[in-house]
Amino acid sequence: MSYEYIKFGPEERDFxxxxxxxxxxxxxxxxxxxxxxxxxAFSSRMDKTVNQLIHFIQMGQKDRVLEANTHWVCSxxxxxxxxxxxxxxxxxxxxxxxxxxxxxxxEKVKISELSKEVIEKLPxxxxxxxxxxxxx
Amino acid sequence: MVQYSYFPGCNLKTDARGFEKSAIAVSKKLESELxxxxxxxxxxxxxxxxxxxxxxxxxxxxxxARSRNHIxxxxxxxxxxxxxxSMCNSTLKIVNKEMKEDLDALETINFQLEEDNxxxxxxxxxxxxxxxxxxxxxxxKIREKVVKPLIGLKISAYYGCMLLHxxxxxxxxxxxxxxxxxLVESLGAESIFSPMFKHCCGSYHIVEDEDIVTDQxxxxxxxxxxxxxxxxxxxxxxxxxxxxxQQKMLMEKTGKKDVLPIFYxxxxxxxxxxxxWEINHFEDHKIDPRELLKKLKIEE
Numbered sequence: 001m002s003y004e005y006i007k008f009g010p011e012e013r014d015f016x017x018x019x020x021x022x023x024x025x026x027x028x029x030x031x032x033x034x035x036x037x038x039x040x041a042f043s044s045r046m047d048k049t050v051n052q053l054i055h056f057i058q059m060g061q062k063d064r065v066l067e068a069n070t071h072w073v074c075s076x077x078x079x080x081x082x083x084x085x086x087x088x089x090x091x092x093x094x095x096x097x098x099x100x101x102x103x104x105x106x107e108k109v110k111i112s113e114l115s116k117e118v119i120e121k122l123p124x125x126x127x128x129x130x131x132x133x134x135x136x
Numbered sequence: 137m138v139q140y141s142y143f144p145g146c147n148l149k150t151d152a153r154g155f156e157k158s159a160i161a162v163s164k165k166l167e168s169e170l171x172x173x174x175x176x177x178x179x180x181x182x183x184x185x186x187x188x189x190x191x192x193x194x195x196x197x198x199x200x201a202r203s204r205n206h207i208x209x210x211x212x213x214x215x216x217x218x219x220x221x222s223m224c225n226s227t228l229k230i231v232n233k234e235m236k237e238d239l240d241a242l243e244t245i246n247f248q249l250e251e252d253n254x255x256x257x258x259x260x261x262x263x264x265x266x267x268x269x270x271x272x273x274x275x276x277k278i279r280e281k282v283v284k285p286l287i288g289l290k291i292s293a294y295y296g297c298m299l300l301h302x303x304x305x306x307x308x309x310x311x312x313x314x315x316x317x318x319l320v321e322s323l324g325a326e327s328i329f330s331p332m333f334k335h336c337c338g339s340y341h342i343v344e345d346e347d348i349v350t351d352q353x354x355x356x357x358x359x360x361x362x363x364x365x366x367x368x369x370x371x372x373x374x375x376x377x378x379x380x381x382q383q384k385m386l387m388e389k390t391g392k393k394d395v396l397p398i399f400y401x402x403x404x405x406x407x408x409x410x411x412x413w414e415i416n417h418f419e420d421h422k423i424d425p426r427e428l429l430k431k432l433k434i435e436e
């Protein structure tokens with residue numbers, strides 16, 4: 001068992017407040033049961049599972065949250081949100097982390113770098129959906 | 137004849153035109169006609185889950201305002217906007233509920249809409265066409281209209297996420313739905329249950345990370361095939377594209393032979409009700425369903 005000291009000051013509190021503001025959720029409602037991660041169709045592709053990411057948000061560990069791929073892999077299928085026993089809109093928390101980043105760096109997907117071939121091949125429902133989630 | 141104010145959304149005019157044309161044809165046959173809202177715009181595809189961004193909610197509210205105006209021109213109608221695409225269904229239903237609960241937000245959005253002399257009074261309901269078929273038309277009436285039962289089709293219903301999530305938008309029980317199964321059975325087909333019925337297809341990740349979608353499609357089709365199904369039925373143009381295109385890609389890359397043609401539920405209805413074949417636009421599908429239909433002697 002190893003321990004790690006973490007900082008929990010105004011900066012950490014600000015990060016939590018911002019995520020709560022964007023998502024409209026109370027981050028401390030989560031009691032870490034892990035049901036969201038268990039039912040997530042994409043857990044195997046996430047470097048931190050959904051409940052781990054929520055735990056890092058609860059501790060205000062902004063860098064650890066932002067470096068994860070969890071919120072980008074999430075495709076907003078909302079399975080976690082309808083199953084959460086604490087009625088947290090978990091997918092809204094994932095959206096809040098994406099938004100937190102996109103409001104500063106609005107191009108997770110660079111539309112100008114997508115090839116003409118890709119844009120012509122894909123249906124508009126995929127393109128519009130992706131740009132709404134991956135650009136600010 | 138009941139008429140419904142119908143919102144197509146972007147894909148029903150392009151990749152999924154067979155979905156729209158077959159649905160409109162069967163809606164007329166069932167005396168519940170879908171009439172397109174004039175001058176509609178994109179709903180935004182995915183609903184914003186942020187609590188502080190009204191801008192992303194203007195487009196769907198504008199659709200509801202135009203639908204409200206549209207029903208004045210219709211006969212024997214209700215205050216209902218009807219969708220075919222499950223993503224439009226979800227986006228419109230969620231925003232509609234928000235606007236009923238948050239009158240301040242509605243007022244702010246109306247302030248924007250007034251620039252175009254439009255306003256939304258939050259007096260509409262959003263329905264998916266499947267809800268109309270189940271609750272207003274009824275499966276017994278659908279069964280009566282079947283002239284060519286779909287004997288031999290073993291269909292697994294793939295609901296995807298947006299027909300069942302979130303609570304504001306779901307059209308059936310989120311964990312054990314039955315509307316698609318009941319529909320295909322009323323058309324004479326056999327329905328095959330798969331627990332992957334709402335395992336997300338990867339959705340919009342097809343744009344920036346195709347591998348995610350490939351993995352999901354492998355899992356979904358692998359399970360459905362192992363249960364003996366020979367086709368999938370869907371209600372979402374993005375699920376349809378992902379499942380269809382990725383199976384085709386896997387077929388070309390790995391020589392995989394077992395594939396599942398993808399049908400929109402309205403295409404199955406159109407076939408069973410003896411509508412002209414052309415309206416289904418099967419030529420748009422990556423895996424041509426006509427081969428299976430010929431084998432089963434459903435298509436002559």
